[in-house]
Amino acid sequence: VVEKGGDGKLNERVVRRFVGKYTRPLPWQAALQQWGDAHVGVPFSEEEHAPMLVELWGLAFADRDAPPRKHESWGELGFQQKDPATDFRGGGMLGLELIMRLARDHNDAFRGYLERSKGESAMKGYPFACGMINVCYALLELMGLLAG
Template sequence: MASTTLRRRLHHRDVDGRKNEHMDALSGDSLSEPLLGNHGYDGSSSEVNCSHGSHQDPWDDGKKENLHWTFLFSQLIAQWAQWIANIVLGSRSILERLFPFPSFSHGQQDDEKLLNSLSPLQQERLNDLKQRLKVPFDGSRLDHQDALRQLWKLAYPNREVPPLKSELWKEMGWQGADPSTDFRGGGFISLENLIFFAQNYPDSFQVLLHKRDGNRAEWEYPFAVAGINISFMLVQMLDLQAGSPTSKAGTRFAELLANDKSAFDDLYCVAFRLMDAQWLAKRASYMEFTDVLKSTRAQLELELALEDIYSVKDLPAYTMLYR
């Protein structure tokens, strides 16, 4: 679909006039809540309040988009690989019971032992990432203002950067004329993630920004705010605000830091691309964004659990960034 096509986007009631605006005070913990729903992504239910109702576009059932099949193929590969892994691990457990030799048990460390075995480099990179999470977005800081301007230049290289409070920011998918108000659910790292995406995967960034792929809903997800939600989702999934990761995805991610200093930012880009593919595959509309994000998380957890994954670039979904 052409990038020039105009689509309506939902805006919360507190935008612009801000008569009903409620701002949660940001403390040292930067990522505190998602923005496009009333809960996390653990399966609990929620409703999104919007002034335009819950209208959903009809879709043309006869059209099959390439990205839809790309997502299905990626999911099939991951599930097939997991099936093979389960067979191998199941066979190993049987052999362990029959022949309790050390050579069989050494390959199955639990998550706690795995975390304790992290190298100094891995631990350093994990600590650096946690420090990034503690930085809230501060619209009064010049470097944070400059970062917003940098994002605009990357998104629209041939356009003049607007004032920091301008209706033009809504075109990028911010919910109001002042982007800084949308960071109440995310810290400065969520802006860094968007900038990293635009710098390192510019083609995919532009495709998602302008919604160029697939048959789109009339009520599209707002690009920039969706990006903040993805940052929040990854922090939850990887247990990055805990003292140490306790989930399998979190401990596996800590391993990946050995080979990829920018593992979190790369995983963010994969998650964004995968979320958009899920959006198209499910033929979703704005009201279903939370469900799409939960499906995205489930797929990422599945791929992180695969064997022979030594960096984010080994994930099956990573290839989607180049399609």
Template sequence: MLIKLLVDEDEIYWRHRKKDEELEWSHNSTHLVSQFAQCFSNAMVGSRSWIGALFNRSNTRRNADYLLTPIQEQRLQRLQERVNVPFDEARPDHQEALCSLWHCAFPNVSLKGLISDQWKEMGWQGPNPSTDFRGCGFISLENLLYFVRTYPTSFNRLMTKKGGKRATWEYPFAVAGINISYMLIQMLDLHSEKPRCLPGINFVRLLGEDEEAFDVLFCVAFEMMDAQWLAMCAEYMDFNEVLRATRLQLERELSLEDIHRIQDLPAYNLLYQ
């Protein structure tokens, strides 16, 4: 029954690629989540000061014009092309990528097929993971593949829910990854010709330094989300609130003036804990 509840929430969340309004949270929980986000911020960066005024001016800079370097423009365009590729279960390369994800996550377990109850062990909602890609597309699978190949220890720790006091009903790992990919696309304003929000503007600068910046940011965001989950003692139905708190924290980190590489994010160190 719990799986059905999540399906219903996701159908609303993913339908027609709606804007950020789909990540609603209840009025009663807003103050509590803000407190946890602030506590998490302090724990992550210690005495490091936030560039509060810079962050608060993000709205005023949304319409500011700025120039991209040739490499920034090239890499942003490639990333936007990736964002616009839907997942197609009929494409052999997409099938191969999905199988690769399984074999990287469970190297000693044979996969019985692209449709199998085995997929639930990774946190997909049903036996056919293809149905979970609606609204975000192939890039979310690429993000998960990058995570397991680049940071396998972190990936497996989160997938198997090791560490911390866990809830009776945990968030489904793979579906959480798709939600995180979607959240990052919206947060960075990647559907625009070029980002107009401050985190997006700063991210393009990071992308100019490292073409894998988006994939690395996905891994960082996943670790941040899990840390928020534990800090908030969250339950199954709290996932959207946790994701919202994660977004707020990540926006703050992307607004620090001394972030010159994606590895400079305070939360990046979570990948090696």
């Protein structure tokens, strides 16, 4: 409906009518936001997350011991820095949980993806762990679960 010669208040009346009734979060949206508040942006904890990194290494390379937490070998998993904890920004440790879920529950697929990420050459590969972390971050952003 277009208001002819109106005072421009039509939009205001429509908005007022819908605010509250249709702008409250639906139950699933509220639950998702509550979950996001509890899981997104969690900082790296040496006590909780360092053992997960060691387990992740074992799931990727069963025949090799995990390197120290600050070591260039973490690049083999696709971390960008010597310290993998520095790659978990923005979305927090949820990225590590995502990688761990894939590695634990679908290990053959995980190892296949990791191997394919190396590519035929350095120019055709990609950093697997960072890719997973970025996908996680993009999904969090899409769902509106990132602060700010």
